[in-house]
């Protein structure tokens with residue numbers, strides 16, 4: 001085997017490994033779940049990137065999440081009934097204690113588009 005073809009085989013193996021890693025980590029259709037800590041929601045084309053993810057917190061923890069949005073709207077957290085405006089290509093951060101157990105829809109209020117689910121358990 002020449003030196004160049006050996007390099008070619010090696011490069012091919014590296015590419016195959018990267019493809020396998022990407023498929024294993026992000027290729028499934030399973031919805032993302034975030035547990036505790038600071039969560040990030042990306043709204044692209046007025047839809048949540050990667051689907052509606054569930055943000056899970058234990059009761060008494062601090063809920064912290066940031067929404068980045070490519071459309072102007074109002075972010076509404078049902079149950080807690082917190083609302084904040086977000087500008088086009090802007091972001092808004094919420095931080096509050098997880099006092100109410102259960103599932104709470106987070107949505108783009110004007111569009112009626114759910115962007116995440118807040119689960120307090």
Ligand SMILES: [Cu+2]
Pocket residue numbers: 076077078107109
């Ligand atoms: Cu709402």
